[in-house]
Ligand SMILES: Nc1ncnc2c1ncn2[C@@H]1O[C@H](COP(=O)(O)OP(=O)(O)O)[C@@H](O)[C@H]1O
């Protein structure tokens with residue numbers, strides 16, 4: 001536990017030691033604003049909720065989370081610090097989880113800084129704040145899923161650009177697997193169970209309910225499992241690739 | 245005590261370490277000596293638990309480096325090749341991070357980090373970020389990180405590589421000061437380093453152990469061991485005179501230097517006597533201890549050919 005906390009602390013201070021963290025947060029906030037107020041038609045809808053805000057999160061995360069995750073392991077491998085880190089008396093799992101949690105907390109901070117949107121909607125009307133809180137949690141959970149994928153992809157290469165592209169591609173596949181353009185490829189010839197399974201993997205379909213503030217245990221479990229799975233994969237990849 | 249048994253490491257088809265076995269105990273400063281690509285770094289990565297051996301095993305004070313890796317790693321301080329560290333951190337942030345990761349109690353961290361900073365003369369740069377430091381300082385930060393928890397075993401991969409002569413001297417002095425009760429393993433391709441800091445040397449080439457000896461033992465293998473080299477006014481005449489002596493096996497002239505090789509004992513005295521009898525004008529006269537680079541070339545070159 002102490003080992004994980006120590007790593008989280010180191011990672012977080014590393015984010016804020018460089019401009020990367022601030023640049024990321026500003027871009028994140030600007031983009032959420034643009035999506036919510038222009039594309040989402042926040043005002044035009046005349047409904048006091050944050051659906052236009054949350055609806056775009058999966059698409060935002062698709063590019064922004066890989067931007068955070070790409071350096072996680074690629075940078076350690078490029079600079080050789082991975083050798084230092086993994087010869088300290090900590091387990092690989094502690095290292096993977098510590099780095100993941102730090103990045104996840106960082107995304108949480110960025111997400112929390114969108115609170116002016118929440119203030120605005122409360123100023124304009126009387127939204128269901130419980131639902132908004134639930135949607136925030138759901139959004140953060142989904143970010144964790146994206147991040148775990150990104151962390152694993154980052155372990156595959158010592159090049160951050162490669163890590164970024166791989167992460168976007170895999171995240172994109174997870175995001176889209178529920179949309180008709182993917183399911184249509186399978187429908188007609190694949191059994192319904194497979195179709196359901198593919199659709200069931202989609203971040204979008206699991207996030208759809210959460211973003212409306214409906215917390216279903218299955219959706220939470222889904223994101224927890226996805227995150228856990230990719231962190232395990234992350235360990236395996238590191239074990240195989242750390243020598244290169 | 246480190247015991248390595250039949251260590252092998254393959255990278256795909258490359259055999260980086262090939263059935264390496266050795267034992268090192270406290271008080272020994274073991275130098276891994278070998279050309280680039282010999283497998284020195286790979287062996288160190290295995291001993292520190294970073295890489296698992298393809299086959300074979302090693303223990304550090306009885307802890308298997310694969311099955312009981314954490315316990316083994318706790319006893320080791322490691323400076324990886326090139327002294328990597330987190331550039332954006334300051335020196336004290338970095339050392340504090342390592343101290344915490346090493347499980348040093350919260351109350352002792354400041355003192356521990358402080359003493360490492362002092363031992364490596366890092367006082368002037370504690371609050372500077374590591375990426376802004378010169379190479380010499382960065383290497384010292386890497387060493388500070390390795391000795392922080394006062395480990396029983398120090399594994400240092402090319403600790404003086406790229407340092408200037410003063411910095412090299414400092415690092416060697418530091419290693420010498422810690423040597424008495426620790427196991428120290430350093431790797432180097434600099435021959436003088438072995439003579440300067442090690443009391444045991446293992447010559448490795450292509451992953452195989454070719455010689456395991458003391459530095460003086462290695463020197464004794466040199467054909468120059470106990471030879472006499474002199475610089476005189478007329479080396480050709482001196483050469484022909486000296487070759488006649490029963491103590492001289494052979495005389496060789498390299499530029500201005502004349503070297504005579506011994507048949508047995510008493511060569512130096514015989515040469516001195518000849519010098520005074522003939523009244524030669526001698527600029528230089530020395531007894532050779534042996535030449536490491538020649539031993540090294542002979543041992544490693546033989547391996548490459550076979
Ligand atoms: N990650 C790796 N992948 C493939 N080959 C490697 C890797 N690391 C080292 N090697 C090869 O293994 C051999 C030993 O390398 P190394 O242990 O670094 O040697 P040294 O430290 O003695 O210079 C070399 O031939 C090197 O090219």
Ligand SMILES: [Mg+2]
Nearest residue numbers: 284285286325
């Ligand atoms: Mg090396």
